[in-house]
Amino acid sequence: MQRQEAGHSAVIPLRHRTLSGVLLAAHLLLVGWLTLRPLDVPWTPAANLTPLEGIRAALAAGPLEAVRQIGEGVALLAPLGVLLPLISGRVELSPLAAWSSLARTAAAGALVSVGIGMLQTAVPGRVVDIDSLLLNTAGVVLAHVAVVPALRARKRRSQVLSQGATPRITRVGLGPWTDVLSAVQREY
Template identity: 70%
Template structure:
């Protein structure tokens, strides 16, 4: 079924899609620069604690500080890279996906978030005043997953409804009159 709308040419649909992808790419780059500045700036501290390489140990320590402080620290870990969960799929630009492709998009986005978080943690090992924490990678990746699952399906549906669907030009077939073989098909067979 074709949906015909005003301005539904492929050039118009491509321009809208291209502008959206460029905006998402710019926002993604700006977010990564801000995250890099926040997480890789050296800190002038008299002492630092040891790095945490035991999964969930830092989260348990945060929970031991009380509910308000734990919510703040865990929330910061979840929110740091959460915009990647929305921006990475928008940069890819695919709006109409099957269930398998949507699941694949979720996994690719989570992998991208985990790699960015792991890269930050690796770079922090050489920055004065910063310590490596494996729980940061877990929380950042979980934040990317939550943001993707909460926002991207509804955003894709809304964008898919607002953009015209271009399915190619309607084929034009010239009208053909009665062919020369029609008297052969309609003739009564003769007896010999």
Template identity: 60%
Template sequence: MQRQGFIGGSAAIRVRVAGGVLLAAHLAFVAWLMLRPLDVPWVMPANLHPFAGIRADLALGPREAAHRIGEGLALLAPLGVLLPAVHGRLRVSPLGSLVATAAAAALISLGIALLQTGVPGRVVDVDSILLNTVGVVVAHLAVVPASRALLRRRDRRERPSAVLQEDAAQGRTPTIPRVGIAP
């Protein structure tokens, strides 16, 4: 019996498992990338003022700013798709899904930033947390609602045949036409 609202079937299970594997692989890659020590002669001070780093990036010119801001947006963006895929719900509030995904991404980004405090050459940058979270939100909005709608349509097309097969396997429900309803 399929639980209401979850993706059903063996293909959907494969999607959820593949999403989980891809999520673990992506998080391992991000941890490797962001928690490696840097061999630098000096380290910039920590940035705890929101948008100060983004303003500094914009002062470097449009090309360099696009590169640096794009890196911040793209680092955790796959989580916007992978987290809902692992969860596997088709019938869920779009706003609730977006908020839960954004909150999870912000917490993961904050965890990475806090772990970076113990890594030589790395410093905390509050703008990276903001950019990472915005990247996840953009990826979620771009992919998840459309893919859920597609999966719901496919599920509706497959469900009537599954109900008919279930009825055929168990037989028809017996009815007694002359029995009244008890009070």
């Protein structure tokens, strides 16, 4: 059963939202395992707190290394850009609400990335990198912009098709009681 909300004529079914929540939890567990397990390295570089310094270094290392490092940073949290809006379940949004959804999703992605960075300070072999925060947030935004509007449009189209055309009711003449009611009103 789909609930009706003010300003929203339809929402994503609960089973899809639940599946999105399960996928989100599984993805966050995988991200935690990838980013928070200790590394056995002989030395660790200093923390990168200067924005875009690590990206410049990756670009200087060559195009393949740049694509690998930047791609890893963008792809790490990109699924959040799709899964978080699916959990909210809204299908039809005004343009202002769509921008608000993008802003909330980007903020959530940035907060998850900051949380990972803060937790990495306690893990041996891991260091904080401000560029990972920037790339992770950019990945969340890019995934949201690339996928969510198309998913919402597809869902709206499928709901319109499943509902069918608006039913037409033929006009009916006056009911048999109208003569009685009009006679009663004339008496008063």
